[in-house]
Amino acid sequence: MIRIACIFACILSATALPAPGQDASLDVPKSVVAGTAFSIPAAGSGKATLYIAGPDGVLKRDVQLGQPIAIAASDLDDAGHYIAVLASDSSSQTAQFDVIAANQPASISFLARPSRLPVDLQNGITGAVYVFDSYGNLITSPVPVNFELSVASAPAQTRTVVTNLGAAWTGMNSATKEGNAKFMAQAGNVSATRVIEQVPGEPCGLKMSAQKVGDKLNLVTEPLRDCGGNAVSDGTIVTFTETWDGGQTTVDVPLKRDIAQAEVPAHMGARLSVATGVVMGNEIRWEGKE
Amino acid sequence: MIRRILVLGTVLAASGAFAADQPSVQLEPTNLRGPRPLAKQTETAVVHDYLQAWQGMAAAMDQNRPDLLDQDFVGEAREKLAATIAEQTKLGVHVHYQDRTHDIKIVFYSPDGLSIQLVDLIEYDEQVLDHGKVVAVQPVHVRYVAVLTPTEVQWKVRILQSEPL
Structure with missing residues (x-):
């Protein structure tokens, strides 16, 4: 009976690698700071292969049992979870450990x-x-x-x-x-x-004036400022509208050097308004003079 | 209250190697830091794309094919995973990851809408193979922190990093 058991044991130990799941524990630090050297004790004698594997890195190294296995600082610098396997012809030892990020921001x-x-x-x-x-x-x-x-x-x-x-x-x-x-x-x-x-934000207090020039009205805004007093950006579109009996004229002009101006026909009794974006300005009824 | 994501089948089944073993997924209620509200569609899309990224990573690591990362990873995450695959290839090693469970919680949606951070308490099996021979199989239970950023058509993983439980 003992002899039969021995034969089975010998056959098993002769296989190239030990059966998974029958591993002894390998003494590896539970966690290692990235880029830090450490060593793994390797008891026994003879040769073995060390594997360290995880999504963030892999190592494979032939080692001599009976001597600590040195893992250099540059060997493992990616944070992650790793398994370590020390496999020899006769045994296999495993462990899991974490490489953690260093605390110093870089x-x-x-x-x-x-x-x-x-x-x-x-x-x-x-x-x-x-x-x-x-x-x-x-x-x-x-x-x-x-x-x-x-x-x-x-x-x-x-x-x-x-x-x-x-x-x-x-x-x-x-x-x-x-x-x-x-x-x-x-x-x-x-x-x-x-x-x-x-x-600048939206204009604050949009105000215009009208002046007759020939048969036209020259409509000019005061310099446009937002509520913080910042000049509104040149290019901002200002819309002038003139409404009178029987018609309406609309003129869109870009702001230039803080003001907008446009000419519209001078219709007696016309209502003139100005707006930009969602901001409405003042309204003027043209009765021959402002 | 924990909600269970049921509609994962299509995506997960699409990656043939893992079609037989789909992970169970739990989504914890969001408790966001930050002022930006998270729309339901965004939440669903982020979780979907994150889980898909796990499938993509597993396939890439198993087949040592960094190109399989392109669909789901960008930036630092893609570079780090690709570097691992390059090293695996050099060493004749490949690693098979089989995720079993995900317990996901979205924790941060940046005010600009350009990044979403989630944590995932995940259980997976990790099988290390050296020239095709199984070296070890280990069950792993770990917490992952992931940051995803939007691209033209989907969210991609920009940071994927585990930390001790």
Whole structure:
């Protein structure tokens, strides 16, 4: 009986690799920081092959049992879950371990939106950040990220947000004055900056005057400003409308150097109005003089 | 409350090698950080594309074919997986991944709508083969963090990284 058992054992041990599922445990650290050297004790004698495998990397190395197996810092730098197998002719030892991202940020992915927006918009600017270590691993442990939105004419807005699973976001208000803003995100010693163009908002208090020139009326707006006093962008379309008995004239003109002007026929008793976008201006009834 | 995704059959069955063993999938209710609401269609599409990416990755790793990653991965995730496949090929190793269960929760939808982050408590079997011989088979239970970004027609995985439970 014992002899039969021995024969089976000998046959099994003679197969090239041991049957999976009958593995002994291999002594590997439960987790290793990416890019850190470590060693794996390898008891026994003779030769074996070490395999380390996972979606993020694979190693295969012939080793001498009885000596610790050195894993160099450069061997495993991608964060992930790995299985380790030490396979010899007579035994197989396995273990699972994690390579985790280093805590020191080395790069950030910073998405800021929009690149252009009107002034004075609450939470109109958003920024989202992902933080990575020097090996491109997402740092999933909490990391404080400083966001700063600065313009020349006002104090900077700042926020500190701690990452959750490597991600952080914030919302910022656009400034009341037009101009470029620098939107910066910083984690550790690394930062990224995006430029946000803040343009004037809708015109505030659109007002025109009329003056007779020959048999025409010259309609001119006052310089167009938004509610923060910023000049409305040239090219903004302003619509003048003249309505009189029996007819209507509409003229669309682009804003030029802050004002818009147009000529319409001078009809006695005509009603003149002006608008741009959703903003209505004043109305004039032409009775020969304004 | 846990909802079960039932409509996965078409996609998962399409990858022949795994058609017999489709993973069970649970989708946890979303508890999003960030101001952007997540539409139901977006949620469904993201989960669908993420699970499809697992099938694509498994096929690529099993056949040592980095081109199979192109459908579902971009950027850093694709580069890292392709590097692993290149190393596998050099060593004569290939690894067979069979996902068994996914427990997915979408955790972050960036305000610009350009990235979605999810966590997946996943169980899979990992089989390491050296020149066709099985070296080891191990059940794995781990948490994955994935970031997906929209492309023309689907969401693709840009970051795929496991972390200790």
